[in-house]
Amino acid sequence: MDDLQTEKVLYLEYLQIEKNASSLTIKHYEKDVEAFFLFMQTEGIPSIRDVDYPLIRIFLTRLYQQKLSRRSVSRKLSCMRSFYRFLEREGKVNHNPFINVSLPKEGKPIPEFFYEEELERLFSVNDLSTPLGQRNQALLELMYGTGIRVSECVGTKVEDINFTIGTILVKGKGRKERYVPFGQFAAKAMKMYIEDGRSRLLRNSDKKPDHLFLNAKGGTLSDRGVRLILDKMVEKAAMTVNIHPHKLRHSFATHMLNQGADLRAVQELLGHENLSSTQIYTHVTKDHLRKIYRDSHPRANK
Incomplete structure (x- = not known):
């Protein structure tokens, strides 16, 4: 897991320095990456290179079992897609297994406003x-x-x-x-x-x-x-x-x-x-x- 933590730190630095992401975005993405690492551990997956599409479908099932909103699931998928895009750029993985995973459609509620x-x-x-x-x-x-x-x-x-x-x-x-x-x-x-x-x-x-x-x-x-x-x-x-x-x-x-x-x-x-x-x-x-x-x-x- 030490290698995973190193990649996480490098990714967060990339978000802050190169992508100029807000502190709130970085905080959310750090939690999302940590959550995926914990999922890998429970599934016995030792390396980020071993993550494939079937495993991601299991991950999605776990998220929906937690009764998370579609917005939360979408954010977690966006985070992991971005994380693997970074890993691919750095030569840590050969492909992005999240690239073909579709995000759940969100129903946009009408915003509340004052008369x-x-x-x-x-x-x-x-x-x-x-x-x-x-x-x-x-x-x-x-x-x-x-x-x-x-x-x-x-x-x-x-x-x-x-x-x-x-x-x-x-x-x-x-x-x-x-x-x-x-x-x-x-x-x-x-x-x-x-x-x-x-x-x-x-x-x-x-x-x-x-x-x-x-x-x-x-x-x-x-x-x-x-x-x-x-x-x-x-x-x-x-x-x-x-x-x-x-x-x-x-x-x-x-x-x-x-x-x-x-x-x-x-x-x-x-x-x-x-x-x-x-x-x-x-x-x-x-x-x-x-x-x-x-x-x-x-x-x-x-």
Whole structure:
């Protein structure tokens, strides 16, 4: 198994250095490779060269017996296909046994999003006289106003905000950067927070971080912290809806497309590499369909 561990380490270095993969992707792939190594051990397979198609079918059966989702199975297969592609390139194996293994088709669920009236209730719950209330309002306005991911939001620094032209420099997946515009509501909330609330939160910290969003102790706000903040907003608004940071991103994309935004423009704003990732937002709400009908059909308003 020592040789297997060596190949794993080399593969992870390849992902990090050459493929510029995110830390989360590397973490998932490391677990997936380890899981396959454990499967090899239980099946008495000593070498990566001994893996063949029939063995892979047994591996798939084991995965489905664990009642894993199709998404999880697809990711594990993608990982092993990539791993063996790396081994083949390095001359460690003669062929990739995963190359002809088909990935299970995934049904893409329609993303959850907020209706505009639900968002208005959330925007009204924060006490703007307090540092945390100002921070929470700026957080909500920025995430909904730009559609950025929660990881991108907590990674934002004050210097990334350009109020003159109304853009934010976003560090996305794979260390890719993009500029995303924000509107006057987000600008107003962030200015108030930076000039007042953030300055007061910094008094609680010795390190003085340069990140935009801070926690109550003046340190950098975490992904988990954002989720807790949103949960409290929903509780204050007396709403029964489920909330998660990505739901704001879904809402941004849905509302943009419903108002006639170009699909490729939304793709660029979201930082999606493939258009297919953005196309899940092309669904329309029932209210939007009703509005189109009322505005378009000659007898709709009779």
